[in-house]
Amino acid sequence: MSLLNVKDLSIQYGESTVVDKVSFVVRRGESIGLVGESGSGKTQTALGLLGLLPRDARLTGSIRFKGSEIANRSDRELDRIRGRRISMVFQDPMQALNPYLRIGEQLRQVLLQHGLASGVKADQKVVAMLKRVGLQDPERQFRAYPFQLSGGMRQRVMIASALIAEPDLLIADEPTTALDVTVQAQILDLLETLRHDTALLLITHDLGIVAGRCERLLVFEAGKLVETGATTAVFASPQHEHTKTLLALAPRIDRGDILPPVTDKTLLGVEGASVSYRDAHHAELVAVRDVNLSLRESETLAIVGESGSGKSSLVRALLGLIPLKAGRVVFAGRPLEGAVETRAKSLRRDLQLVFQDPAGALNPQMRVQSLVGESLLVHEPALSTPERVQRVTASLATVGLDESFLSRFPHQLSGGQAQRVAIARALILEPKILICDEAVAALDGSVREQVLKVLREVQVNTGMSIIFISHDLAVVRSISHRVAVMYLGRMVEVAETRRLFSAPRHPYTRALLDASPVPDPLVAPQSAPLFGEVPSLIRPPSGCVFHPRCSYSDARCKDKRPELRELDGGRVACHHASETLLKQA
Amino acid sequence: MLRYALLRLLGAIPTLLLVIVLAFLMVHAAPGGPFDDARSPHPEVLAAIEATYHLDEPVVQQLGRYLGGLLRGDLGPSFRYPDYSVSELIGIGFPASLKLGVLAMSLAILVGVSAGTFAALRQGSMTDRVVMSFSMTGISIPVFVVAPVLVLLFAVKLHWLPAGWSGSAGVAKYIVPVVTLALPQIAYIARLTRASMIEVLSRDFIRTARAQGLGTRAIIRIHALKPAMLPVLSYMGPAIAAILTGSVVVEQVFGIPGLGASFVNGALNRDYTLVLGIVIFYAALIIALNLVVDLLYGVIDPQVRQR
Ligand SMILES: Nc1ncnc2c1ncn2[C@@H]1O[C@H](COP(=O)(O)OP(=O)(O)OP(=O)(O)O)[C@@H](O)[C@H]1O
Ligand code: SF4
Ligand SMILES: [Mg+2]
Numbered sequence: 096m097s098l099l100n101v102k103d104l105s106i107q108y109g110e111s112t113v114v115d116k117v118s119f120v121v122r123r124g125e126s127i128g129l130v131g132e133s134g135s136g137k138t139q140t141a142l143g144l145l146g147l148l149p150r151d152a153r154l155t156g157s158i159r160f161k162g163s164e165i166a167n168r169s170d171r172e173l174d175r176i177r178g179r180r181i182s183m184v185f186q187d188p189m190q191a192l193n194p195y196l197r198i199g200e201q202l203r204q205v206l207l208q209h210g211l212a213s214g215v216k217a218d219q220k221v222v223a224m225l226k227r228v229g230l231q232d233p234e235r236q237f238r239a240y241p242f243q244l245s246g247g248m249r250q251r252v253m254i255a256s257a258l259i260a261e262p263d264l265l266i267a268d269e270p271t272t273a274l275d276v277t278v279q280a281q282i283l284d285l286l287e288t289l290r291h292d293t294a295l296l297l298i299t300h301d302l303g304i305v306a307g308r309c310e311r312l313l314v315f316e317a318g319k320l321v322e323t324g325a326t327t328a329v330f331a332s333p334q335h336e337h338t339k340t341l342l343a344l345a346p347r348i349d350r351g352d353i354l355p356p357v358t359d360k361t362l363l364g365v366e367g368a369s370v371s372y373r374d375a376h377h378a379e380l381v382a383v384r385d386v387n388l389s390l391r392e393s394e395t396l397a398i399v400g401e402s403g404s405g406k407s408s409l410v411r412a413l414l415g416l417i418p419l420k421a422g423r424v425v426f427a428g429r430p431l432e433g434a435v436e437t438r439a440k441s442l443r444r445d446l447q448l449v450f451q452d453p454a455g456a457l458n459p460q461m462r463v464q465s466l467v468g469e470s471l472l473v474h475e476p477a478l479s480t481p482e483r484v485q486r487v488t489a490s491l492a493t494v495g496l497d498e499s500f501l502s503r504f505p506h507q508l509s510g511g512q513a514q515r516v517a518i519a520r521a522l523i524l525e526p527k528i529l530i531c532d533e534a535v536a537a538l539d540g541s542v543r544e545q546v547l548k549v550l551r552e553v554q555v556n557t558g559m560s561i562i563f564i565s566h567d568l569a570v571v572r573s574i575s576h577r578v579a580v581m582y583l584g585r586m587v588e589v590a591e592t593r594r595l596f597s598a599p600r601h602p603y604t605r606a607l608l609d610a611s612p613v614p615d616p617l618v619a620p621q622s623a624p625l626f627g628e629v630p631s632l633i634r635p636p637s638g639c640v641f642h643p644r645c646s647y648s649d650a651r652c653k654d655k656r657p658e659l660r661e662l663d664g665g666r667v668a669c670h671h672a673s674e675t676l677l678k679q680a
Numbered sequence: 681m682l683r684y685a686l687l688r689l690l691g692a693i694p695t696l697l698l699v700i701v702l703a704f705l706m707v708h709a710a711p712g713g714p715f716d717d718a719r720s721p722h723p724e725v726l727a728a729i730e731a732t733y734h735l736d737e738p739v740v741q742q743l744g745r746y747l748g749g750l751l752r753g754d755l756g757p758s759f760r761y762p763d764y765s766v767s768e769l770i771g772i773g774f775p776a777s778l779k780l781g782v783l784a785m786s787l788a789i790l791v792g793v794s795a796g797t798f799a800a801l802r803q804g805s806m807t808d809r810v811v812m813s814f815s816m817t818g819i820s821i822p823v824f825v826v827a828p829v830l831v832l833l834f835a836v837k838l839h840w841l842p843a844g845w846s847g848s849a850g851v852a853k854y855i856v857p858v859v860t861l862a863l864p865q866i867a868y869i870a871r872l873t874r875a876s877m878i879e880v881l882s883r884d885f886i887r888t889a890r891a892q893g894l895g896t897r898a899i900i901r902i903h904a905l906k907p908a909m910l911p912v913l914s915y916m917g918p919a920i921a922a923i924l925t926g927s928v929v930v931e932q933v934f935g936i937p938g939l940g941a942s943f944v945n946g947a948l949n950r951d952y953t954l955v956l957g958i959v960i961f962y963a964a965l966i967i968a969l970n971l972v973v974d975l976l977y978g979v980i981d982p983q984v985r986q987r
Contacts, residue, residue, distance in 0.1 A: 145891055147887060147890055147891060170890075170895070170896065171895070173893075174893040174894070174895050175893065176893070177890065177891055177892060177893035178891060178892035178893035178894070179893055182891065182892065183888075183891040185884065185887070185888060185891075187884065190883070190884035190885065191884045191885055191887070191888045192885055192888065193885040193888075193889070193903050194885070194907075194982075194983070195906045195907050195980065195981065195982065196902070196903065196906075200902075204889075204892070204894060204898065204902055205892045205893070205894075208892065208893055208894050208895075208898060209893060240982040240983075242982070242983055253888075256888075256892065
């Protein structure tokens with residue numbers, strides 16, 4: 096008998112149908128991946144299963160759990176199932192845990208509610224559960240508040256609360272999207288080892304995650320279930336067009352793309368750059384320490400690293416948005432210094448920035464035409480209005496948007512369109528360097544591909560250089576000529592893309608690669624290559640900053656900081672970066 | 681947390697000082713003195729009295745003398761009741777006012793929070809609309825209108841409750857004054873609670889709690905009430921001030937021998953030291969209670985506590 100039997104499930108808001116006649120089954124103990132692009136109805140389906148939809152939603156169809164109907168049942172009836180038989184892990188553990196309540200208490204309530212334990216017994220159970228999800232010193236963490244934990248730890252707590260009642264089905268909605276890759280790998284491992292015979296419905300937009308971990312797949316498109324089957328079969332021979340596109344678009348860390356050629360003229364040089372902030376207690380926090388970097392004409396240089404690695408701080412300092420504490424930047428043979436307002440106009444237009452959040456970067460009260468054309472007023476005041484409109488139209492055309500967009504407001508754009516408008520706005524000034532700070536992180540597969548394609552085309556046509564900041568190695572591989580890896584404010588490895596991906600020299604680079612999911616069920620998923628999380632910048636580890644998490648570290652690593660040195664045509668900062676060592680691992 | 685509390689305490693001193701000086705100067709600038717009414721004494725007698733009370737000195741010197749007295753907890757003698765010091769008069773009037781204020785505040789919080797939560801849970805329903813329109817009325821009708829109406833209704837017409845203060849015993853005599861005083865606060869707190877409860881209930885962690893199978897009651901009690909109380913807590917400062925001012929009117933209307941009544945009498949009698957003393961006493965009280973409210977923030981919000 097199947098555990099969960101969903102038949103013709105539809106969810107509507109007024110006239111719009113967000114989930115359309117979806118039917119599927121979940122069998123005991125199996126793991127199912129539910130994949131689809133943003134807005135395809137994944138979350139709505141999950142919430143519908145648990146009766147957690149907002150009041151204005153209308154749900155029809157049948158949801159049978161262990162044979163009994165649970166669709167549209169009262170909260171009173173469902174409360175016996177929620178958290179006990181079917182539980183859920185949400186995407187953002189900061190939002191999903193109560194910030195005003197100790198985490199032990201949040202877990203204990205689940206036990207009390209379902210009458211599974213009480214008093215000291217309950218406390219003991221909670222501590223045991225916290226220990227199982229990998230919290231060190233669980234007795235103490237019992238009394239911690241969510242804000243005192245790192246993102247990865249919070250998600251562990253979330254998982255603990257979902258599994259503490261030993262449910263039959265666990266629904267995990269993008270459980271790792273808010274986390275760093277190395278932590279993502281840890282969390283996915285944890286889900287797998289802890290669930291025992293709890294069935295898992297894993298919701299994600301990332302095909303790499305489901306490829307190695309789920310037995311079956313459900314593929315959603317615009318509220319419809321378009322394909323279902325064994326994971327290996329779906330990957331090997333997708334039947335539906337949409338599945339084919341999704342697979343084709345999934346960025347692959349194990350394959351590269353052909354890129355436009357690079358000149359060997361250096362355009363930008365960064366020497367010994369450091370950036371520091373002061374935190375609330377006035378302690379100094381060195382976000383970037385002694386970084387050397389160069390960028391050639393027509394080159395795309397990627398900067399990768401997990402949260403807190405200093406990627407954004409570095410480029411902000413380049414742009415003059417924040418001051419450099421030490422070091423200097425040379426652009427086209429001239430020193431680039433001072434705050435952005437004090438720089439010459441021509442220098443300002445040569446460096447343009449595109450942010451992660453397109454909606455936030457566009458003034459909601461302005462039309463696309465003014466948004467894109469605005470900077471021309473400053474930099475080319477002599478232009479007549481028709482000339483300006485023409486330039487705007489041309490710039491929009493390079494990012495694949497036609498004239499009909501000129502009069503739109505930002506809220507009338509999709510995420511991908513908004514990001515392309517932001518790029519058009521940067522490109523209209525014909526910059527020598529375009530800096531993209533996580534510019535495609537929020538975008539879906541197809542939209543992300545469009546944006547990346549636009550960037551490559553512009554590079555071929557104009558010879559522009561690109562600094563591409565990303566935490567996603569798979570995306571980086573498809574666009575960059577060279578990659579710089581940062582960890583805790585330091586540059587740990589710089590190398591040509593192909594070399595870096597095929598033969599990483601730094602243990603951290605290697606871990607990042609191993610942690611990145613590959614959308615191919617035949618490539619066995621690596622178990623989490625790193626333990627722990629990125630330490631605090633306020634008290635960085637001694638010696639090699641990576642040593643607490645590095646499996647190669649020895650006494651020397653603890654004491655002495657490795658310098659960045661030449662190796663294999665790249666540069667790497669590691670005492671043990673000798674070839675043999677890393678190849679064997 | 682302790683450091684924070686001490687810092688806040690030190691920070692309150694200049695505020696209090698400013699209030700004292702301003703109040704002192706304002707009372708001094710008021711036209712007429714305590715002893716110049718129709719039955720004015722002989723100029724020489726007046727001069728003698730003024731000398732006793734140091735009213736002939738320059739204002740700055742008087743202020744200095746007054747502040748000196750304050751440090752010793754001495755608010756000076758009453759001009760009207762020479763047998764009493766102002767501190768003694770406050771000591772006599774305060775207990776009744778305190779009882780009235782505490783009862784009104786408790787009633788306001790209890791009823792306001794419950795009604796607000798109730799309305800939030802049934803957002804858009806009939807109950808919600810009734811609670812909200814009631815509280816709109818509660819906010820817009822002033823105390824001096826509510827008080828006589830309640831007396832008319834419950835005491836004069838229905839004879840459920842005593843009309844006056846003196847003569848009647850027990851708690852019954854508190855009911856109408858307390859309700860009068862609490863009514864606008866109930867209304868305000870209900871609206872605040874409703875709004876913040878609705879906001880809190882829309883947060884992600886409430887959805888988590890629902891997904892864990894916690895029922896509505898457990899969710900409110902364990903997860904929602906604390907954060908929903910934060911805006912209500914910040915309103916406590918103004919609420920306390922409003923109850924204090926309201927009590928001046930209420931005590932007058934119901935003939936309660938409290939501090940509010942003393943204040944009004946003091947003003948009518950030009951008993952300036954008494955008026956000044958009560959103003960300063962109330963100011964200190966409000967500042968102190970605001971401090972307590974601030975510290976309560978730390979109890980509710982762990983991130984505030986960390987500071
Ligand atoms: N409260 C609501 N009222 C109306 N429409 C809604 C509401 N909530 C979600 N939707 C719509 O339902 C559709 C499906 O949303 P859902 O959140 O399930 O997508 P998803 O597949 O989980 O996407 P993502 O990957 O971005 O999380 C979207 O078009 C969304 O705009
Ligand atoms: S220097 Fe040592 S600790 Fe640092 S990365 Fe190399 S081996 Fe690891
Ligand atoms: Mg979703």
